[in-house]
């Protein structure tokens with residue numbers, strides 16, 4: 427309904443100037459909504475549209491939810507390959523010629539209507555904090571979520587280096603110190619990091635059949651085990667025959683950092699990111715840096731390590747078990 431949609435847009439336009447603001451990591455500023463820092467044009471707008479019921483969830487919807495830099499690209503590839511394992515031949519797989527972000531796009535205010543018409547199960551990637559999702563998505567309709575969390579020190583380093591690649595050439599780079607201060611204060615897109623993780627962690631304890639909580643480090647250590655767990659959770663468990671035929675191993679191999687990052691499409695291709703004020707051409711290669719656990723050791727000072735560990739331990743008891 428156009429009138430209702432216009433009403434929501436008006437509500438959104440009126441809301442933005444009333445919210446606390448901070449400098450962003452790239453060019454955009456961030457606004458704080460219900461405790462979370464968001465880029466107004468995409469995450470916040472989508473959240474407001476969802477609040478007013480403009481996104482119609484389906485019970486078969488599969489959400490991949492991540493804090494930025496926690497492993498979104500990898501999990502997109504793994505989930506896409508798992509769900510579509512009977513639709514494509516591994517030698518002619520779309521992931522070999524199309525970047526993971528094109529195979530499995532982000533839910534964005536500008537593609538709500540396209541998403542309406544996708545065949546089930548719809549694969550929807552989001553970074554939104556759990557508490558900002560409407561009840562229709564999280565409870566009534568009962569969509570499934572795969573959440574991926576990663577060590578905050580690795581997330582921070584990955585985000586800092588990524589943001590500097592994404593900043594316009596005319597902008598000076600964001601210093602490690604400045605980025606660190608912002609991250610520690612919770613000021614980054616979809617931050618505070620710790621509250622994001624905690625929201626999904628608590629929800630996964632309450633609804634283990636709806637929210638699968640994975641850790642990047644665990645997927646790294648045992649990708650096959652996690653892929654099998656994920657397939658089961660998504661209602662498409664691997665049969666013994668599939669396992670014997672090596673289907674799981676093939677998915678893991680195809681989606682590995684070495685394989686994906688060396689594909690021509692991911693070396694030279696790009697995706698048009700629509701999460702900012704204007705379309706941004708983003709090279710697929712920026713989503714593949716090192717793909718390792720513990721690279722923070724090469725970037726952070728002893729004080730920085732101590733401060734992030736301190737925040738993690740302070741945040742609360744549950745989360746210190748998580749991270």
Ligand code: A3P
Nearest residue numbers: 495496497498499500584682683714715716717
């Ligand atoms: P690093 O910067 O630590 O290398 P996101 O996809 O959420 O934006 O996260 C990007 C991070 O995931 C980057 O981390 C990137 O290198 C890593 N990554 C991308 N593809 C991966 C893969 N197939 N396996 C493991 N890590 C991957």
